[in-house]
Amino acid sequence: MTETTRRDLLKGAAGAVVLAPGLTLIAAKAQARAPGSAASAANRFGLLIDTGKCDSGCTACVDACKTEMGLTGHDRPATDVQYIRKVNVKDPATGAAHSVPVMCQHCAKPPCVDVCPTGASMKRADGIVLVDRHICIGCRYCMMACPYKARSFAHEDQTNQREANPRGKGCVEACTLCAHRIDAGAKPACVEACAATGKAAILFGDLADPNSELSRRVAAEASTRIRADLGTGPAVRYQGI
Amino acid sequence: MKRITFRELTPMTTGWLALMGALLVVAAIAGAAVLYMEHQGHWVTGMTNQVVWGTPHVFAIFLIVAASGALNVASIGSVFGREPYQPLGRLSGLLAIALLAGGLAVLVLDLGRPDRLIVAMTHFNFKSIFAWNVILYSGFFAIVGAYLWTMMDWKMKGYYKGAAVTAFVWRLVLTTGTGSIFGFLMARDAYNSAVMAPLFIAMSFAFGLAAFILVVMGAYAGSGRPVAPELVTRMGRLLGLFCAANLYFVAVQHLTALYMADRGAVEAFILADGGIYTLLFWGVQVALGGLVPMAILFSKNATRCTVRFAAILVMIGGFAQVYVILIGGQAFPLNLFPGMEVSSSFQDGVVGTYAPSLPEVLLGIGGFAVAGLITLVGATFLRILPDSLAAD
Numbered sequence A: 001m002t003e004t005t006r007r008d009l010l011k012g013a014a015g016a017v018v019l020a021p022g023l024t025l026i027a028a029k030a031q032a033r034a035p036g037s038a039a040s041a042a043n044r045f046g047l048l049i050d051t052g053k054c055d056s057g058c059t060a061c062v063d064a065c066k067t068e069m070g071l072t073g074h075d076r077p078a079t080d081v082q083y084i085r086k087v088n089v090k091d092p093a094t095g096a097a098h099s100v101p102v103m104c105q106h107c108a109k110p111p112c113v114d115v116c117p118t119g120a121s122m123k124r125a126d127g128i129v130l131v132d133r134h135i136c137i138g139c140r141y142c143m144m145a146c147p148y149k150a151r152s153f154a155h156e157d158q159t160n161q162r163e164a165n166p167r168g169k170g171c172v173e174a175c176t177l178c179a180h181r182i183d184a185g186a187k188p189a190c191v192e193a194c195a196a197t198g199k200a201a202i203l204f205g206d207l208a209d210p211n212s213e214l215s216r217r218v219a220a221e222a223s224t225r226i227r228a229d230l231g232t233g234p235a236v237r238y239q240g241i
Numbered sequence B: 001m002k003r004i005t006f007r008e009l010t011p012m013t014t015g016w017l018a019l020m021g022a023l024l025v026v027a028a029i030a031g032a033a034v035l036y037m038e039h040q041g042h043w044v045t046g047m048t049n050q051v052v053w054g055t056p057h058v059f060a061i062f063l064i065v066a067a068s069g070a071l072n073v074a075s076i077g078s079v080f081g082r083e084p085y086q087p088l089g090r091l092s093g094l095l096a097i098a099l100l101a102g103g104l105a106v107l108v109l110d111l112g113r114p115d116r117l118i119v120a121m122t123h124f125n126f127k128s129i130f131a132w133n134v135i136l137y138s139g140f141f142a143i144v145g146a147y148l149w150t151m152m153d154w155k156m157k158g159y160y161k162g163a164a165v166t167a168f169v170w171r172l173v174l175t176t177g178t179g180s181i182f183g184f185l186m187a188r189d190a191y192n193s194a195v196m197a198p199l200f201i202a203m204s205f206a207f208g209l210a211a212f213i214l215v216v217m218g219a220y221a222g223s224g225r226p227v228a229p230e231l232v233t234r235m236g237r238l239l240g241l242f243c244a245a246n247l248y249f250v251a252v253q254h255l256t257a258l259y260m261a262d263r264g265a266v267e268a269f270i271l272a273d274g275g276i277y278t279l280l281f282w283g284v285q286v287a288l289g290g291l292v293p294m295a296i297l298f299s300k301n302a303t304r305c306t307v308r309f310a311a312i313l314v315m316i317g318g319f320a321q322v323y324v325i326l327i328g329g330q331a332f333p334l335n336l337f338p339g340m341e342v343s344s345s346f347q348d349g350v351v352g353t354y355a356p357s358l359p360e361v362l363l364g365i366g367g368f369a370v371a372g373l374i375t376l377v378g379a380t381f382l383r384i385l386p387d388s389l390a391a392d
C-alpha cells in the first residue's frame, strides 16, 4: 500500500540526498517524519525484549497499550481485544520460567499481508505492519495465518476510541508498534511504560541504522526470535528465552 | 441413443408451494440471524480470537466443496462419454451453481463487514488465495452457465464438448483453491500440507455426488416421474468409490502428519484425545460417513432406499469432516514456544473452546435454503429435468 515514491522522498527531503536520478541516499535517523511524507524504507523499526528483566507479575506494558490505544475489555477473555499479552513460558524439563510480552512481531515477510484478499493488511516501507480499517472486510484470514496469534477481531461496537487508533466492529486489529508515536518521533507506549517502572526490559530502535543502540546490541549480544524457523523475519527480538 | 424429453417442473402445485414456502421461511430466518449477529457483533456467536472461523464457515466450505462435486455427473456424461449420465447433465450444472451460490452467501454474510463486499470485488491482493478464489468462483458461475447453455440450446451444440472440458478443468482448479486456503497456513499445525488440495477434491467428489443423488431422488419422487432403480444403484456404486477415495486421502493426510515429529501433538489431539473432535472424526466422519455407506453402496442388495440412506450418511459424515478440519484445527493451540508449557490471558497453550451458537447454525442452514431455491426455480422455469429416467 504505502510505497515510498520518489516524489514523497523529494517532498520530505530533509536528510535526503539525491545522488543520481533514481538513487537517493537518506540519512537514517529515527526522527519525526514531516507531515505528509511517507514512511521510509531506510528504517526498520523493531524491539529487543530482555525477559530476564521482565517480571511475571508486571503488566505495565499491557496496561499502557490499552490506555494508548483505547482498548476496553468486556470481561469476555475469549473475544476481548489484546494487542500485547504476557505469555508465561515454562521449560518442563528444567522448570525455568519466563514471562514473555508478545505483540505483533512486524514480520519482514508477514503471512497476514500475504493472505489478506483486499490488501487491508499491509506493511509500511519502514516495516510496520498495519491493517487499513477502511478496506478490511473482516474475513479473519489474517488471524488464521498469523503464527503469533497477534491479531484480534473487534467483536462488538467500540467506544472510548482514541484519535490515533480508530477502531470498528467487524474489523481486525493488532499492535501498530505505536506508528503514530514513532511518526512523531516518540517511542511506543509499552516501551515508555516499561522504562518508567525502572525495569527497561524493552528497547525500541531502528534495526536499519547500524548506530542505533538496538542494532549495536543485537550485533553484539545473543538474541532470538519467536518461531524463527517459520522464516517470517520478526522485527521483535528476545533475550533470555 | 434414445430421445430425451426435458420438461419444467409444474409450479403452484401443493408440493411445489410447500417446498417453496419452506425454503423461503428458512432463508428469511437465516437473514434475521445475520442481522442479529451483525448488529450485536460476533461476540454473540461461538467464534473467538482463537477459533476465528466457526459454523458458518463449516457450512460454506461444505457447500462450496459439494458444488464442484455436483458437476461431476455432467462431466462423466460429457467429458468421459458415459451415456447413462448424459440426461442428468443439466441438473448437475444447475445444482453446482446453486450450491456454490449458497456457500458463498453464507461466507459473505459472516464477514465482519459484509457491507464491504464491493471492496472485496475491487481490491485484489494477488498473493492471497482468497482473492484467487473470488476469481475462481466468479469464473465457475460463468463457465458452468455457458456449459448449461450449450447443453440446452441445440444451436450451441458445437461448443458443448469444449465447454464441458473447460468446466471440468475449472472445477478441479477451484477445489484446489479451496483446499489451498488451508494448505498454505503454516501458522496452524493441523493445516499447512500439500495433501489438502487433493483431499478437498476427493471430498468434493463424494459430497457433490451424495447431494446430487438426494436431489434427483427428491425431485423425481416429488414430481411423480419415474427413475430406473439401476441408475440409482449405479450412481450409488460410484459414490462408494468416491467415499473410498476420500478415506484414502484422509489416511494420507494423517499418516504423513504423524511422520513429522512436530505434528505429533496435533495428530494426537484429533485422533486420540480431542474429545468432541476425536468422536466426530472416528464415529461420524470415518465410520458413519465412510465405512457404513461404502458397505451399503457396494452391497449386492443395494436398493433405491438404501442408496438414499447412504447418501444422507455421506452428507453427515462430510459435514463432520469439514467441522473436524476447520474447528478442530483451530481449537488446537498455536505453538509459539515449541516444547514449552505456556499460559496467558489470551488462551495461549489451551485448547480453544468453541460451541456453535444458534444464529450461526441458522445462517448455515440458510445456505442450503438458498441452494434449494435456486435449484427449484431453475428446474421450474428451465428444461432441466428429463421427463423420465426410466430404463425403457
Ligand code: SF4
Residues within 6 Å of the ligand: A103, A104, A105, A106, A107, A110, A111, A112, A113, A129, A145, A146, A147, A148, A149, A150, A151, A174, A232
Ligand atoms: S506477527 Fe502476525 S500480525 Fe504481526 S506481522 Fe507477523 S503475521 Fe502479521
Ligand code: SF4
Residues within 6 Å of the ligand: A115, A116, A117, A118, A119, A120, A121, A131, A135, A136, A137, A138, A139, A140, A141, A142, A143, A171, A172
Ligand atoms: S480480516 Fe481484514 S485485514 Fe484480515 S485478511 Fe481479512 S480483509 Fe485482510
